[in-house]
Amino acid sequence: MPGVGLPPLEQNLPPIVLRNYAKWVDHEEVRPGVLKHVAESGEECYTVRAGMPTNARVSTVLARRIADLADDFAGGHLRFTRRHSLELVGVDPARIDELIERLRGLGLPVGGTGRTFRNTVSCTGWIHCQFAATDAPAVAKAISDELYEDFLTERYPAKLKISISGCVNQCGEGSTADIGIVGIHRDLPRVIDEEVARCEIPLIVSVCPTGAIRPKPPKSVQVDPERCIHCVACAAPCQGMQIGDPETDGLAVVVGGKAGNSGNGPAFAKFVIPYLPNTPPRWPEVTRAVRQIVEVWVQGARRDERIGDWIARIGWDKFFQKAGLPMSDKLLDGYVLWPMSARTGVRFHW
């Protein structure tokens, strides 16, 4: 039965971590994928970090092999980072090379620390979700293949985090990351009258942020095409509101999000490409756009500048010129909070 809560710390924490709890004083990025942390007592703790299969999908076959490695190299403990990379903590420094080889043997690349491309975060997309306008896992795989080398070596001015969501709900994030991909629907939700009749119509009407939904007697609703912003809100509470159209769905690219307070502080990413079509299984337009944005950043940014910090320094108008991205009326915000992003003076970058 539920109701137990979290297990005691001792159940899952390695002894080296328990011994030095809150007593860490220093760390060093030894090489991509290998971290050394030093505790007050002088004890050193080596961590090896590896990329995981896209979408953090792990078969029990792979999971058990990882557990074997953890028994062999890390005293029977393992962990995952907040971006779902694998970490083996407390590894004997003399055996790091051997461990890296063994991880490679499982297909898992070691890297993703320091100024590298990090493990992607993505939502479940077409693997298991009814709202997905694009398949986040496959897009994550395409991008990860494209930037694979940058996971292994530190070529960037700062770290690069890429997150992908299948729709604007952003379960897999997107707006939080340096570069994000967000699936977008462009057509209206289809109303299936018989299904809507079984739902709570007042709820459907009230979740719509733009008032696009009106009751249609006797027991259905209608959608105002002028008002609908394709936000997917009405699809969640009722199976009669079906969103998704293979011919017009696609995805958008956002740039410049980050959470930390250094540089320009926490910010959401901004939409820079309003629409790219779905081209499974490899989405070449997307990988090309990502590559293009990454390369101008690598060329232009100062050391320690994440993409968003760099753009904050040079300005979005300059960024568009440098990246060679076309301007579109879709990029000018017209929604509720639009004055937050509109220019009011004449301080331009040319």
Next chain:
Amino acid sequence: MLMVQLACPKCGFVIEQYGAEQLETDAQKQKRYQYLRKKQSLCPSCLTQTAKLEERRVELEAPPQAELMAEAEAPPEARAEGEAATPTPFCDELERGPWPSHVTELKQTRYHMQMYEEGLRQKRTQWGFGGYTSIPGVASGILMRASARPDIAKGANLVRAFCPSGTFYSTKTFRALCDVADRHGYGILHLHATTCDIEVLGVPKEELRATVDELVAAGLDVGSTGDAYRNCQECIGPLRCEMVLVDSVAMRQAYFTRFLDDVQYPRFPHKIKFKLSGCPNDCTRSQQKGDIAIVGVFRDPPRIDEARLDDWVKNGGDLAHVVRMCPTRAMEWDGRRLTIDADACVRCMYCINKCPAIRPGGDRGVAVLAGGKMRGKYGPLQPFLIAPLVPAIPPDFKEVFDLCAKITDVYDEHARRKERLGDFIYRTGIDEFCRLVGVAPTPQQMVAPRINPFYHWTPEELQASRKEA
């Protein structure tokens, strides 16, 4: 024993049940019961949605849980098909390339590859309606998803469990988790979903109870679905990070101790996600996604260890660069002496991250922010600062969680259904929201004061002026 059951009106599957006596005495159960009665539900058995559950009163000898488990024998037909013989060219393409592929993983399990293949081929999802559901005794932690292609796969349920602290696993726990996924699911794990929950996918309804029980026995309690407090993500903090200002791991333990009922019994207007970061580096991205974000902060300016600084510079540390990149230009370095202008410094952590001779200052606590989300009504919103420095005192972090509880009480009482906390705060205004919560305003809460004169005065305030006049 007289039981009150809430059941699917279509197929009769019991979604929740209580002892009638219990329902009269236990306030938490009552709230949950009222909530469920009002809410439309998804049935994990017939996979349909209904506006209202059917209420039944039945006389039972014992709760029928044993019976549910006994049923588990019948192999769900969804499983038998496994990898269909049909070719999967799109999926195969996703196995190419150097990065480890989710398709390779899925192919080693009983997941129906054809669902995914068809999705990629047709450029549309093959899954049907889904959402949160529950079975008696498990109010949170189970999701169901219907299939739009019953010819390939029937719907699938999945079970969510909380990751252990710091997302560390002993291999014993980890193997127990694999066993559960093999025994009851497709054999695929989501490690982890974005909120750092574990997801065990593909559990037939008859085996939900057993899955939950086995996860709980392995130390992985379930929950984190529905309109409840969700799993709370903490940063690695004290476990392996020298920046940590407040003990994020202990705070998460305290969260679960204090709020377990709010986590496991959905009853709020919408979901509420907590994120805890030990310092302003915010490794959990709480300042973007936290309905409630709790971030370790310090008030005194960064401390400089002169001797260590000399060492670091001698060994090639590029202090000039750090000084140049300080976002507020608070640092000055003349080649021999480093000073930090305490008035300009915003405690951003940059210099502290880059130079081991600069450490966070004293007077530490947490900042509490509320209302972050990724979609909501108005698009992504970062959480708003409610209190800049709350004392964070282990083991129970009472001040911090009292404030959080007050915030969600106000939300529970005033928000509309399916209105996220951030949208609610946007609607009321931060001024009114802080009044409702009862926190005193602080200058840290604003980037700048308002530029319009349109604020409210209370009759008492007017009365006071009249008296003076």
